[in-house]
Every structure is written in C-alpha cells, then in structure tokens.
Amino acid sequence: MRLPEQVKRLGFVLAAIVAMVLLLRFVILPPSMFSAKPHQAAAVVREMAKPVHHAGVAACRECHEEQFQEKYGGAHRKIGCENCHGPSAAHAADENAEKPPRPREREFCLRCHAYDAARPNGFPQVDPQQHNPRKKCLSCHEAHDPVPPKNPQECGGCHGRIERTKALSTHALVACATCHAVDERHMTEPRLALPTKPGSREVCGQCHAPGSTDPAASKAVVDMAKHGGTYVCWECHYAHLPEGRK
Amino acid sequence: MSSAIPASLFEQLSHQLSQVTGFIYPNEVETQWAILIVVYPYITGIVAGAFILASLVKVFNVVEVQPIYRLALLTALAFMLVAGMPLQLHLGHPERAYEIFMTPQTTSAMAMFGFVYLWYLLGILLIEIWFEYRAQLILMAQQAKGVMKWVYSALSLFSKDLSPEAIAFDKKASKFVTIIGIPSAFLLHGYVGFIFGSVKANPWWGSVLMPIVFLMSAIVSGIAMVMFLYILVSLLRNEKLDMRCLDKIGLFLLVAIIVDFALEALDYIHRIYQSEESIGILAELVSSRLFTSMVIVQLLLGMLLPLVIIAFVRITRVNEDMRRLLYFTSSLLILVGIFSMRWNVVIGGQLYSKSFRGLMAYKMELTGIESLMTALLLLALPFIILTVLYRLLPPQWLEKNAPAMVH
Amino acid sequence: MNKREFLKDAILFFPAAATLQALAPAAEGSAETAKTPADYDATRHWYGMGVDVDKCIGCNRCVEACKAENDVPEEPFFFRTWIERYQIHENGETTVECISTRAAPPEQAEPEDPSVVRTFFVPKLCNQCAHPPCVQVCPVGATFQTQDGVVLVDAERCIGCRYCIQACPYGARYLNPKTRTADKCTFCYHRITEGLLPACVEVCPTEARIFGDLKGKADRLVRFHRVNQISVLKPDLNTEPKVLYAKLDGEVR
Numbered sequence: 001m002r003l004p005e006q007v008k009r010l011g012f013v014l015a016a017i018v019a020m021v022l023l024l025r026f027v028i029l030p031p032s033m034f035s036a037k038p039h040q041a042a043a044v045v046r047e048m049a050k051p052v053h054h055a056g057v058a059a060c061r062e063c064h065e066e067q068f069q070e071k072y073g074g075a076h077r078k079i080g081c082e083n084c085h086g087p088s089a090a091h092a093a094d095e096n097a098e099k100p101p102r103p104r105e106r107e108f109c110l111r112c113h114a115y116d117a118a119r120p121n122g123f124p125q126v127d128p129q130q131h132n133p134r135k136k137c138l139s140c141h142e143a144h145d146p147v148p149p150k151n152p153q154e155c156g157g158c159h160g161r162i163e164r165t166k167a168l169s170t171h172a173l174v175a176c177a178t179c180h181a182v183d184e185r186h187m188t189e190p191r192l193a194l195p196t197k198p199g200s201r202e203v204c205g206q207c208h209a210p211g212s213t214d215p216a217a218s219k220a221v222v223d224m225a226k227h228g229g230t231y232v233c234w235e236c237h238y239a240h241l242p243e244g245r246k
Numbered sequence: 247m248s249s250a251i252p253a254s255l256f257e258q259l260s261h262q263l264s265q266v267t268g269f270i271y272p273n274e275v276e277t278q279w280a281i282l283i284v285v286y287p288y289i290t291g292i293v294a295g296a297f298i299l300a301s302l303v304k305v306f307n308v309v310e311v312q313p314i315y316r317l318a319l320l321t322a323l324a325f326m327l328v329a330g331m332p333l334q335l336h337l338g339h340p341e342r343a344y345e346i347f348m349t350p351q352t353t354s355a356m357a358m359f360g361f362v363y364l365w366y367l368l369g370i371l372l373i374e375i376w377f378e379y380r381a382q383l384i385l386m387a388q389q390a391k392g393v394m395k396w397v398y399s400a401l402s403l404f405s406k407d408l409s410p411e412a413i414a415f416d417k418k419a420s421k422f423v424t425i426i427g428i429p430s431a432f433l434l435h436g437y438v439g440f441i442f443g444s445v446k447a448n449p450w451w452g453s454v455l456m457p458i459v460f461l462m463s464a465i466v467s468g469i470a471m472v473m474f475l476y477i478l479v480s481l482l483r484n485e486k487l488d489m490r491c492l493d494k495i496g497l498f499l500l501v502a503i504i505v506d507f508a509l510e511a512l513d514y515i516h517r518i519y520q521s522e523e524s525i526g527i528l529a530e531l532v533s534s535r536l537f538t539s540m541v542i543v544q545l546l547l548g549m550l551l552p553l554v555i556i557a558f559v560r561i562t563r564v565n566e567d568m569r570r571l572l573y574f575t576s577s578l579l580i581l582v583g584i585f586s587m588r589w590n591v592v593i594g595g596q597l598y599s600k601s602f603r604g605l606m607a608y609k610m611e612l613t614g615i616e617s618l619m620t621a622l623l624l625l626a627l628p629f630i631i632l633t634v635l636y637r638l639l640p641p642q643w644l645e646k647n648a649p650a651m652v653h
Numbered sequence: 654m655n656k657r658e659f660l661k662d663a664i665l666f667f668p669a670a671a672t673l674q675a676l677a678p679a680a681e682g683s684a685e686t687a688k689t690p691a692d693y694d695a696t697r698h699w700y701g702m703g704v705d706v707d708k709c710i711g712c713n714r715c716v717e718a719c720k721a722e723n724d725v726p727e728e729p730f731f732f733r734t735w736i737e738r739y740q741i742h743e744n745g746e747t748t749v750e751c752i753s754t755r756a757a758p759p760e761q762a763e764p765e766d767p768s769v770v771r772t773f774f775v776p777k778l779c780n781q782c783a784h785p786p787c788v789q790v791c792p793v794g795a796t797f798q799t800q801d802g803v804v805l806v807d808a809e810r811c812i813g814c815r816y817c818i819q820a821c822p823y824g825a826r827y828l829n830p831k832t833r834t835a836d837k838c839t840f841c842y843h844r845i846t847e848g849l850l851p852a853c854v855e856v857c858p859t860e861a862r863i864f865g866d867l868k869g870k871a872d873r874l875v876r877f878h879r880v881n882q883i884s885v886l887k888p889d890l891n892t893e894p895k896v897l898y899a900k901l902d903g904e905v906r
Contacts, residue, residue, distance in 0.1 A: 004415045006380055009403040010373070017368070036349040036794030036810070043807035044799055048693070050843035053722045054852050076858075083714050083856040087721045107758070112712045112858060115762040118738050118772040119710045123859075127762055161772075164765040244743060246767055251726055251830040259730045269749035271777070271824025272732045278815040278828065338813015338833035345793040345812060356816050357792035446890050447786060447822035600824055601906040603749055 055092035074145035109137040268604030282332040294435040295468010304424040310494035316641035324632035449524040450595040467584040474577040548583010552576035695800035701895035703863035703877035711774035715853035722852035729754040733838040734778035779825035779838035780894030787817035
C-alpha cells in the first residue's frame with residue numbers, strides 16, 4: 001500500500017521526536033537522572049548529617065555529674081536537662097560557647113505545674129493564684145530536687161482535679177481520709193503505696209445507712225440490705241461527685 | 247527555630263486561623279491546593295468536553311453538529327495550551343517540574359499528568375487538527391505572501407498533495423485519531439478525578455464516583471463552552487449561526503446535564519444513606535461554608551436552572567432570537583456552575599478537618615502568584631489564544647475560498 | 654551521584670563526623686560509638702514510637718524542642734508534632750483544642766467543669782506509617798521510606814506539589830515556607846542514627862513518649878508493645894502507623 005505523502009511527512013516528524021526522546025533517555029543523559037533511588041540515598045546521607053542541637057543527658061553528665069546526682073533521686077529525675085535549660089549541644093561541644101539559660105521565672109515552672117484538669121491524676125499541680133502568688137518558685141523549691149518545703153497538707157496537691165471536683169459536690173465537706181486509708185509512704189513513693197478504696201458498703205454506710213446521725217447525709221439514706229445487689233457503692237456512684245450533681 | 251515567613255503568607259494564615267471553628271489539626275490551617283488547582287481541572291475539563299463534542303461528528307456521524315467541529319477542536323487546543331500553567335505556577339519549585347518526566351513514581355496518579363498531557367496534545371489534538379486542516383493549510387500557503395507563506399507551509403509540513411485520495415485519507419485518519427481520542431480524553435480528565443478520588447484520607451474526595459463525576463461535568467462544561475463560543479463568535483464576526491446545529495448541541499448538553507446531575511445526586515444520596523463517621527462534619531460543611539457556592543451557584547443556578555431553560559426551549563417553539571439568548575444564558579450559567587463545582591470539590595475538601603471536628607476557611611488572595619488575578623488571567627488566556635487560532639486557521643475558510651474542498 | 658556531588662558530600666563529612674565524635678559518649682545506653690553513614694546499617698533497625706497517653710501533662714516542651722532541633726518555623730501554622738487537649742462531657746460530646754497553637758499559656762486556671770467526665774492530653778506526630786499513603790502519591794519519589802522505617806523528604810527534589818500533604822490522614826505534613834518543600838517529623842533521623850533520642854523524647858518530663866527499635870531485643874518500645882494494650886490512629890485506613898498509643902481514648906482522632 002502506498003503511504004500517502006502527508007503520512008510520510010507526519011511520520012517523519014513524529015519519528016524524529018520519538019528518536020530524540022529515546023536518544024536523550026537511553027544514550028545522552030546519565031541513568032541516575034531517571035531513577036529516584038540514588039537521590040533518595042543521597043537524601044538519607046544529607047539527613048543524617050544535619051546538625052544536632054540537643055546534646056542529651058549523657059553529654060551533660062560528663063561535666064555536670066553533681067547536678068545529675070542531685071536530680072537522680074528526686075521527683076525531677078526523669079526530666080532531661082535540656083527540658084529546662086534548652087538545646088545545649090553547642091555548649092556540650094564547647095563550654096565557652098553561649099551558656100544555656102537558667103530559667104528562674106515563676107511562669108517557667110507553672111508551665112508544667114499550673115493547674116490544668118487534663119493533667120494526669122497524681123501529678124503535682126498548684127493554683128497559681130493561691131499558691132504563694134508572685135513568689136519565685138525557686139525561693140522554696142530546689143529545681144534539681146524539688147522536695148516541697150512541707151508535705152502536702154491536703155491530697156489536692158497531687159490530686160487537684162479530684163479535690164476541685166469534690167469541692168463542687170455534695171461530698172465537699174467529706175475528708176479524703178474518711179474513705180481512703182493513706183500510708184505515709186504514699187507521700188514519697190506514691191505508686192508503690194497506693195491509698196485504699198472502700199472494700200465494703202459499711203464505709204459509705206457510716207453516713208448513708210438508716211439510723212445515721214449525719215444531718216447532711218440524711219437526705220440520701222439507703223437500705224443497705226436491699227439496694228444495689230452485691231456491688232460496692234462506688235462501683236455505681238462516683239463518690240467525688242455523687243450523681244454528677246453540684 | 248526560625249521565623250520570617252513572607253508577610254503575605256503570615257497574614258493569610260493568621261486570618262484563616264482566626265476563622266477556624268471547632269478543632270483542626272494545626273497544619274490544616276493552610277489551604278494546600280488553592281485557586282490555581284480549581285482552575286486546572288476546569289480547563290482540562292473543557293478540553294475533554296470540547297473534544298467529545300467534536301468526536302460526535304466524526305465517530306457518531308452527527309452531521310448537524312458539523313458546523314462547530316473545527317471550533318470545538320480549536321477550543322480544545324486553546325485551553326489545552328493553558329492547562330499546564332496553573333500547575334506550574336502552583337508548585338513550590340516550578341523549576342523542578344521536569345522531574346515528573348524523569349523519575350515518575352508509577353504509584354502516583356499525578357505522575358501520569360506529564361505523559362497523559364503530552365500524549366493528548368501531541369498524539370491526539372495536534373494530529374487531529376493537522377489532518378483536518380491540512381488541505382486548507384496548503385491552499386492558504388499557496389495564496390499567502392511573505393512570512394505567512396512560510397508559516398502555512400511549515401504548518402502543513404510542506405505537504406503538497408491535494409488529490410482526492412489524499413483528502414479521503416485525511417478524513418479516514420481524522421476519524422481514526424478521534425476514535426483513539428475519545429478514551430484519551432476520558433483519561434486526560436479521568437485521571438484528575440482519580441487524583442482526588444483515590445485519597446482515602448479525605449472522605450469528601452475519596453470516592454469511587456469521583457472520576458466519573460469529574461468526567462461527566464467536564465463533558466457538560468466542554469459542550470457548554472463550545473455552545474457559548476459559537477454564539478459569541480457568530481455575534482462578534484456577524485456570521486450566520488446554524489440553528490439546527492445549535493439545537494443539536496443543546497440536546498447533547500441537556501442529556502449531559504441530566505446524566506451529570508444524576509451521578510452527583512447518586513453520590514449525595516449514597517453518602518447520606520450510608521451515614522459514615524464523616525457525614526456530620528460534611529453536612530455542616532455544606533450547610534455553612536459551602537452553602538452559597540454549592541446549593542445556590544452549582545446546583546440551582548449552574549445545573550437546575552439551565553436544565554429547565556434548555557428543556558423549555560426544546561419543548562416549546564420559541565423564535566430563533568429567543569432560543570439563541572436562552573442557549574447563551576444557559577451555557578454561561580453552566581460554565582459558572584461547573585467552575586463552582588470544581589471549587590466545591592477542591593476547596594471544599596480542605597475546609598473541614600480530617601479530625602472531623604472542625605471547619606477552616608480559605609482566604610483567596612487578590613494579587614500574587616496564587617491569586618484571583620492570576621486565575622482570571624489564566625481563564626482569559628485561552629480566549630486570547632483562540633482568537634489567534636481563529637485568525638490563523640479560520641474554520642470557514644474553505645467554504646469561502648475553495649467550496650469544492652469542503653468535507 | 655557524580656564526582657562533584659560526591660566530593661562535596663565527602664568534604665562535609667569531616668566536620669560533621671568530628672562533631673559526631675565529640676558527642677559520641679552521649680549515645681544513650683548503647684555501647685555503639687558515633688556512626689558515620691558507612692557503618693550504619695539501616696536494615697538492622699525498624700524504628701517506632703510509643704505514647705503513653707496517661708502520662709502526658711501537656712507542657713508542650715516536646716513541640717518547642719522539636720522546633721528548635723529541626724529548624725521548624727516558629728509560627729503556629731507549621732508543626733512536626735503537637736499536643737491536643739480532649740474534654741469528654743457526660744452527654745458524650747467531645748471538645749478538642751490544640752494547645753500548641755496557643756499564643757500564651759492561660760493566665761489562670763479554668764473553674765472546674767463538673768460535666769467533663771474525662772480529660773487528657775494527646776501528643777501527635779507523624780506516624781511513620783509502614784504503609785505510607787504520602788509516599789504512594791509523591792509524583793517524583795521525593796518522599797520515601799528508609800530501610801529503618803522512617804519516612805523522609807528529599808528537600809532537593811521535592812517539587813512542592815503538596816499531594817503528600819493532602820494524602821496524609823493525620824495532618825502530620827506541612828509545606829515549609831522557607832524551602833517551599835514538604836516537611837514533617839523525621840523521628841530526628843539525624844539523632845537516632847547516632848544513638849541519640851529524638852528531641853521530643855529527650856525533653857519529655859514524664860516519659861510519655863518512648864522511642865525504640867521494633868527489631869531490638871531489649872528495647873523500651875518492644876517492652877511497651879508487649880505490656881500495653883496498643884492502639885493506632887485511624888487503623889481502618891490501613892496505613893500501619895508505627896506510633897503506638899497506650900491507653901488511647903476512643904474519642905481521639
């Protein structure tokens with residue numbers, strides 16, 4: 001079949017374009033330009049070579065073993081030095097380089113310790129407005145071993161949310177010790193000596209069983225024999241905010 | 247830590263952050279794909295749609311539509327030449343865009359863009375136009391003087407054969423290219439729909455129907471654009487308009503709108519019925535941030551109203567002038583409506599948080615690279631190019647100068 | 654790589670290696686000395702992170718340390734990691750706030766809200782997915798997963814198309830306004846390959862963040878993975894995240 005003239009011309013142009021592309025791809029240009037792999041490998045190398053800004057506790061320890069030991073037994077033992085002192089790799093490499101700051105302002109400590117309901121139960125928190133307002137934290141607490149000057153009088157120092165919730169409830173005037181037996185060790189090793197929870201209904205029955213003399217509890221008197229099956233009271237009733245009522 | 251981001255970006259993001267309701271992941275405050283990425287699918291949609299309309303003539307022998315065949319092709323070409331620009335301008339590193347050709351990752355739909363675009367432009371559109379215009383180019387070369395003589399000769403690839411066999415071959419070749427062109431047009435715009443439809447992270451986008459809906463609305467916008475241009479050009483050039491052709495285009499447009507509407511309605515009904523986790527925030531999105539652009543502009547003004555108008559025109563016997571006016575209005579409404587649809591998909595998908603807990607805002611800049619000004623320029627550019635193409639390759643030249651050659 | 658690039662990288666190695674050698678004793682816990690790329694075998698590691706939600710106190714130090722370590726813009730629009738604060742009410746409604754975008758810490762404590770039944774902080778970061786959707790969509794292969802399980806971005810090849818940012822279900826990515834390329838948490842790759850901890854883990858005061866090697870034998874994360882009931886974010890999307898959450902509330906997205 002005779003190819004029409006125009007097809008020959010078009011074919012020639014298209015063939016020329018295709019040939020140029022093939023030539024560029026397989027002959028002229030280096031194969032590394034057509035694969036992402038060598039570039040990815042180079043990127044990994046570049047990434048690994050990026051500068052380090054935080055030195056890490058082990059590096060700080062090399063010169064500041066004393067402070068490390070001071071911190072080691074205290075409540076702040078798990079906190080990396082650079083949490084408070086900022087990125088210090090430059091200082092670790094050359095001690096005469098800019099020294100890491102020593103934060104002394106009240107706001108700095110409050111960032112972790114100011115009361116926020118979302119912080120976990122058992123984390124020591126203070127109400128910034130109530131707890132020695134405007135006073136520097138460091139005037140009573142040593143930053144590397146922050147033992148409080150007095151053992152917390154109330155449980156609310158570490159159990160702020162519970163205390164504040166209870167303060168709104170009908171149990172506001174019920175002391176923590178009424179229902180929870182707390183060992184002294186709980187102040188120093190909280191997780192190893194947990195307070196007790198009432199094991200029997202009699203604990204709540206102190207106030208809520210028939211014949212109770214407590215005027216406040218007389219509004220909620222319950223026949224212990226008939227009410228609630230075999231459950232202990234707090235398995236249904238939230239004792240810190242009974243019935244969710246203020 | 248570092249700072250000193252461009253002031254305009256800081257202002258835009260500060261404003262957008264202040265408009266957040268509910269909760270968003272902090273990085274979501276920035277609208278990643280903005281107005282330029284709304285313009286891109288709009289333009290490729292018109293390319294695909296105009297080509298599909300043209301293909302009706304060649305492949306399905308709808309002779310009534312023959313008068314706009316060349317206009318449709320030139321429209322497709324004009325928009326095609328602009329299609330890559332919004333993408334290029336949008337990139338963080340436009341100078342590295344060639345990497346899409348060098349190291350395309352085959353798992354990425356976006357990597358296919360370069361190849362699909364080139365294939366469609368070089369392998370389909372230009373070849374189609376060449377076969378269609380070859381005879382005219384040769385004749386124009388013969389008649390022209392000076393530089394234009396060389397331009398036309400070069401465009402015809404210095405071809406000289408005007409024999410009946412050659413002309414017949416042109417027609418056959420054109421048909422063949424169109425047949426390949428239809429699935430190619432589907433691919434050209436379908437992959438754009440797939441870029442969105444395949445994103446499982448975003449339930450507004452990630453849907454099986456997305457490529458289909460995109461394609462169908464592309465066809466609607468392409469047909470509407472050709473209709474709009476046909477009326478506009480005949481008005482500007484004081485040329486006679488073939489009403490039979492216009493009516494036929496109107497019919498195809500009506501069918502396309504109905505199918506598009508059905509598909510989009512199906513998508514919404516399906517979502518509401520299934521009621522997956524995202525339905526809450528998406529319903530809030532549509533009823534608050536997208537109400538005007540979606541319900542009013544896209545649905546009512548851009549789809550239902552034109553549908554009613556065209557149906558009305560087909561059922562009643564209004565006179566020619568009125569029909570022309572109604573078609574013009576409908577096509578304009580549709581063009582705005584489809585643009586709004588692209589906006590609602592692209593921007594809409596970025597106005598709600600992937601946490602399903604909050605809504606954001608997009609403050610379009612007026613000037614700058616990613617701005618209203620650039621978008622308008624890019625939308626105006628195809629019309630300017632079309633004007634040039636129209637003069638370079640007048641669609642009706644053969645009727646006036648060599649009637650014997652008309653297909 | 655051509656000769657010029659090789660020489661350039663080689664020249665950069667020496668000061669980098671010298672710095673790394675100086676920091677060598679800082680390698681926590683392990684007996685390995687500072688590694689140069691030549692003796693670091695990525696196939697021997699598969700990094701992940703553990704998050705104990707119960708321990709996070711929402712101090713935001715991790716976010717600040719990350720920004721300092723990795724040159725992240727300080728403006729509140731770009732984060733490699735961030736902290737979310739959840740409040741679940743008795744009627745089932747959940748309120749979430751990102752505390753990392755706050756201009757300043759609150760002046761005073763909020764009055765207690767008795768309708769809140771659960772409230773906690775959740776740290777978020779790139780999950781370094783084993784099946785990363787962001788890698789899947791990159792048109793030029795600029796983002797990729799290393800053999801040790803970290804997803805990195807090649808800032809010299811990224812074209813800034815932002816597709817990866819769209820594809821991430823967790824909002825972990827952003828476009829760096831200075832480099833105009835995609836950016837995200839790298840697990841502090843430059844630190845972990847030296848035996849250091851990521852900056853966020855380094856400064857966390859309560860050990861809410863645990864970094865480790867899932868291929869390790871005696872590894873903090875491996876134990877974490879054993880003794881806790883683990884969840885991941887958006888498991889239905891099959892991204893196989895490598896950030897393992899313990900005690901994660903069902904309301905967390």
